[in-house]
Each structure stands twice: as structure tokens, then as C-alpha cells.
Amino acid sequence: MSTTTTTTTTAAAAPPPAAGAPGVRRRRRRSLSPGRRLPAAGLIGPLAVLALWAGASAAGRLDPGAIPAPWTVLRTAGRLWTEGTLATDVVTSLRRAAYGFAIGLTAGVVLALASGLSRVGEALIDGTVQLNRAIPTLGLIPLFILWLGIGETFKIAIIAIVVYIPVYLNTHAALSGIDSRFVELAEVQGLSRLAFVRRIVVPGALPGFFVGLRLGVTGSWLGLVVLEQINATSGLGYMMFQATNYGQSDVILVGLLIYGVFGLVSDSAVRLVERRVLSWRRTLNS
Amino acid sequence: MAPHTEQLTAPAVRLAGLTRSFDGRTVLDGVDLEFPAGQFTALLGHSGSGKSTLLRAVAGLDHEVEGGGELTAPERVSVVFQDSRLLPWRRVLDNVLLGADGKEAAARGRAALAEVGLAGRERAWPSELSGGEAQRAALARSLVREPELLLADEPFGALDALTRIRMHGLLRELWKRHRPAVLLVTHDVDEAIVLADRVLVLENGRIGLDLTIDRPHPRSYRDPLLGEYRERLLAALGVTEDLA
Incomplete structure (x- = not known):
């Protein structure tokens, strides 16, 4: 045993001329990655644009x-909010979006479940939705006005x-893309159909749903x-459209600003929920 | 070669004339096989020899495969796959408890995790486990069901050599404590010899060799008496070692 150790040490001692020779010491290679991320990187660009805008306005x-x-x-x-109709316009717009979103979300999930969990459901639903998808939804506006009138229902x-x-x-793609290995596992573990849906299908489809x-x-x-x-x-869009007629670019910008806030807040809310619900993924991403 | 017919207990698994084929290609060509409760059996074969097909048939997982024959298997069967197959969205303990309901299930799950050396990792996510730990968790999951038959489909195939040796010891120890019948599918002759008390070689869709290995445990890879078994098995697998 000891002989083998000695031979290995001599073998390891053989190349020291290279290790000891001056000038062979390796320098660290130049990094090709862009380096560490700047703090608050997402805000720097927008703030710079804002500063440029303010500076140019101030300079005339x-x-x-x-x-x-x-x-x-x-x-x-501020003026529109206290004196004008901005508050009611915002509420009107929010209500339309919220109702439409809630109904669309429910319908999407229910149809995806029906189509993803049963072959009959898939035969009835999937092709129909794919057909519906081929028609740009905004192209349906004329027909819907004819059917539902121009009120809130149509919007x-x-x-x-x-x-x-x-x-x-x-959601449907995620449901039908459940790993077949997990289906096999569920069979081996003797899960009931309900338990299989609750413990494997639904959690497995959540990332796609989000x-x-x-x-x-x-x-x-x-x-x-x-x-x-x-x-x-009525509503924000109406306010902006009216402003075009009177050349009130500031009112249009107010509308855009509010749309932007809506979009940002709602997207952040969804991300927050997503991070909570899919907390098991964090270990992979971070 | 029928040393097992004298068993007093009813066989845990009995296959008679089992056939399976895929698209007209016969994979299992009338397999006759019995093994008693509590026996540790290894099934060897080339890749594509049908050993996984056999295991899946016994597990009842071959829904859309053509074939016939008789098959008897116990009520409580567990399967350990080559991948740990832990659900990434359930913590380790919840994975172990998949399919095990009831109040005492959680306690049994904890005990099983402790048995495989994962006590304290109950709340970990599967992505936080190493390959060996994940496979231990899979073993714990199979134990919770208190199986009469444990089917293992190359369970250590994806592990590194050191981890594999440690897992061999663990599997043997678990078997000693719980005594399920084990059918271990592997392509590793040494693994089969070290672990199993009976080694089968699947060849051309039938059992080509049925070898009882009568050596005490724990066995060492260096045991010279095992060399004889290795030669016979390798010969049955069509690998000839030049021993001159």
C-alpha cells in the first residue's frame, strides 16, 4: 500500500518545472459576462427618459x-380628478375590464378543464376554440353591436x-402536457381519479395557467x-378620444398614464400570486 | 430447474405463458415464472430484452400492450423507477405520502424517511435533493405502502458509483426489515450478484437462466466465489470474458 503512495507522489512531483517556472502563472481570464446587475436597474431607463422630457420642456x-x-x-x-369626470371615467373603465376579465377567466378555466380531462369534452370544445381563435376578436365588434347593442354588455x-x-x-396545453411518467406514478400509487386530478394534474398545469x-x-x-x-x-378611452377633438394633449397623456398604471399594477399582482402559488419553482430559478 | 416448487407458501408472483408484443414484435414469448413471498430476485438482460416490459406487466402498467398469459401478483405492489419521479410541487414528505391517506399515514411517512436516512428533510422540495437523496425518498414512498412486492426498474442506474454502493446496502437492509418480495430489474451483473438471492436472465423473450446465489450477506464485489456466478451469468448474456 505504501509503495503505491510513494509512486503516486513521485508521479505528482514529476511536473513541478512547469508549476514552479516563473511567468507560467496563469492570469485570470477576462470575463465575458456583462458583470453584476446595477441596483434598481429597471427604473434607471424610465427615470432617464422622464428627466430628458422634463429638461427639454423646461428649456422650451x-x-x-x-x-x-x-x-x-x-x-x-389633478384638475380632472377634482373638477371633471376622471374619477367616474376610471371607475367605469375598471368595471368593464374587471367584469370582462372575470367572465373570460372563468370560461377559459372551465373549458380547459372540461376539454383537458375528458375526450368527449376535447372533441366538443378544443376544435371550436381553435376556430374562435382564428377570428380576430376585435373583428367581432360589428356583429356583437348588432346582437347586444352598444351598451356595457357588448363591451x-x-x-x-x-x-x-x-x-x-x-391551461389546456398544460393539462394535456402532463408528464406521462407522473400519470404512471399515480397509477402505481393507486390514486383515485379525483386525487390524480387534484394532486398531479392541477398543480402540474398551474405554470401554464399563469x-x-x-x-x-x-x-x-x-x-x-x-x-x-x-x-x-364614458370611460377613459372616451375621455381621450374627446381630448383629440379639442387638441388637449395633456388629457390624452393623463389617460395613457392611467392605462399604464392599470397594466403595471395588474401584472405585478398576477406575478405576486404566481410567485406565492408556484413557490416550489423558486428553488430552480434562484 | 424447479427448486421453488416445494415452497409451502403460495407464490407471491406467478407468470404462466406470459406474452407481450409491440407492433407485432414479440418481446415476451411465453414467460413461465414463479417466485415466493419475501424472495429477493434480480432480472438481468440486454437493453431491449424485455425486462422492463416484464416488470411493467407485473406492475399492471401495460395498458395498451398486446399480449396474453396468466399473471398473479399480490395486492400491495410498489414500484421504484429509474428516476425518482418525485412531484416537484410537493414537499418530500407529501411526495412520500402520495396515495397514502389516513391519520397514521404521516407518521408512517416520517418513519420511512427516517429509515432511508432522510429524517429532517421532510419539508424540503425535491429540487433541493441530490440524486441519491431523491432516490432514497422514492424508496421511502414505496415503503409507506407496506408492499408485499417491490418492483424496481434499474433504480440505481442514474446514480454515481459511490452512491450506488451505498444504496445497495440500504436496499438490502430495508428488504431484511420489511421482507417484501423484490424483483430488481438491472443490466448490471455485479449489482444482481451482490444483492439478489436468485438471478434470472431474460433472453429471447424467455427466462434463459435461473440461478440461485447461495452466499451470505453482506456480499463483497471481491468475493472470489461470486466470480463463478458472474461467469455463468455473463455467458448466459452472451458476453465471453477471455480468462486466459
């Missing part, structure tokens, strides 16, 4: 009729359709904007 380099100064926009927002219906499609597609949910949220705002700008007599 921007036409206030086309791009009013940031403080003008804020003042207009909510269009938003619901815009939402249910991505929710359905992603992709659909986020697309649905974005879609609901998109649908809202389009509907309010062409077929409404």
Missing part, C-alpha cells in the same frame, strides 16, 4: 401643444372573449382601450 424645446410638460400633465390629472362580452382565449389555450392569465390581463386592457375609443360615451 418641446411644443407644449404636442408634448406638454410633465408637471402640466400632473396638474391636468364586457368582447373583453371576456379576448381574455378566455389565451387562458384556455395555455402564462395564460398574464396574457389575459394584458388582453383585457387592450380590448378595453379599443372598445372605449370607438364605441363609448
